[in-house]
Amino acid sequence: MLFGKALVALATVFGLPAAVAHNGGRGTVYFQNNVAGSCGNVNPDSALIVALGNYWMKNQDKSPYCGRKIKVKNVGSNSGSHGKGNNLTVTVADTCESCGEDDIDFSVGAWNKLTNKSPGGTIIIDWEFE
Template identity: 70%
Template sequence: MLFGKTLVALATVFGLSAAAAHNNGRGTIYFQAGVTGSCGKTEPDSAVIAAISNTFMKGQANSQYCGRKIKVTNVGSNSGAKGKGKTLIVPVEDTCPICGENDIYFSLGAWNKLTDNSAPATIIIDWDFV
C-alpha cells in the first residue's frame, strides 16, 4: 500500500515538473545576413533555425542549448501574421540578445513554416524543449 502511494506521489511530482517546463512568449523573424550565430554556424536565411534568449544561452558561445530542438506552436497574432495552430520542431542555433526570457527569433525558413509565409510581424507562441 505504501509503495502505491509513493509511486503516485512520484508521478505527481514528475508530472508537475514536466508541466513547469512549458514556455509562453512571442516570436518574430530575424535574418542571419551571412553572420555566424552564437552556436558557431553560418546559416542561410532559408535555414529552419531559432535564436533563444540570453536567459538560456547566458552569453556563451556553444551554449548547452546549441543544437537542442524546440517544439513551437503558433498560438496566433495580433499583428496580422497567419498560421495559427501550426507547429514546428526547430533547432536552436543562435542567441537573441534582446528577446524576453521566453521569446524566440525565427529564421526566414522557420518563420515561413510557422506563419504560412506571412510578412514580418509578431506571433504568440507556446514552446518546449524536446
C-alpha cells in the first residue's frame, strides 16, 4: 500500500497521471505510413506500437509517455469476437488526435495480434501502463 501511495506521489510531482487500469476504452487501428510519430521515430506498420490521446500526450513532441509500455486486453467488440481475450504489450510512439482518455490507436501489427487480423473497426479494451 505504501508503494502505491509513493507511486501516485511521484506521478503527481512529475506531472504524470497515476498508472491505473483504464477500462472500457475504444481501440482502433492506424497506419504509420513511414512517417515519424509524435515521439520522433519512424516505425513500420508491423511494429507493436500505439498512439495515445492528447489527455496523455498533451500535444508535446516528446511526451514523457513516449516509449512507455502498455498492457492491453481485448474485451471484445459489438460486431463479433475479433480476438476477444487476447492480451498484448505495446509501446507508446505517437499521438491520436481523435482518441479520448481511455482510447488507444493501434499500429497494424499490434491490431492484427490483438484482434486476430480483424479488418478494422473498433474494439473495447482494458489497459494499464507497465
